[in-house]
Amino acid sequence: MKRVWELEDLIDYFTIVPTEMKLIENKAGANRLGCAVFLKFFQIEGKFPNNRSEIPKPVIDYLAKQLFLSPEAIENYDWNGRAIKYHRAEIREFFGFRECRPRFRNSRCKNLFPLTV
Numbered sequence: 001m002k003r004v005w006e007l008e009d010l011i012d013y014f015t016i017v018p019t020e021m022k023l024i025e026n027k028a029g030a031n032r033l034g035c036a037v038f039l040k041f042f043q044i045e046g047k048f049p050n051n052r053s054e055i056p057k058p059v060i061d062y063l064a065k066q067l068f069l070s071p072e073a074i075e076n077y078d079w080n081g082r083a084i085k086y087h088r089a090e091i092r093e094f095f096g097f098r099e100c101r102p103r104f105r106n107s108r109c110k111n112l113f114p115l116t117v
Helices: 007-013 019-022 027-043 057-066 070-075 080-093 103-114
Strands: none
Touching: 007 027, 007 057, 019 027, 019 080, 027 057, 027 070, 027 080, 057 070
């Protein structure tokens, strides 16, 4: 994800719309901000961030402002706990994605990429 964002771009890409707010409104504090960050990151990048350093500060600041939270709340988001796994599952479902199970990876990859070397 790019590191520098103009305000117009933050508004275009990171404004939380009502349907997205429904996904995160039942969460509080760091979990609310963390879920919002994951939602928007996934929406733009097509993947989840691996760690906090992948998320630019202006993005966190803009999302926190919309949620009436301190941007520092992201520091309390548990990157290894149950909540993050639950948030990822909710976000995948929200966008209509399913996690690929290990037993299907090889067979599906062969079907998707039959001519790769």
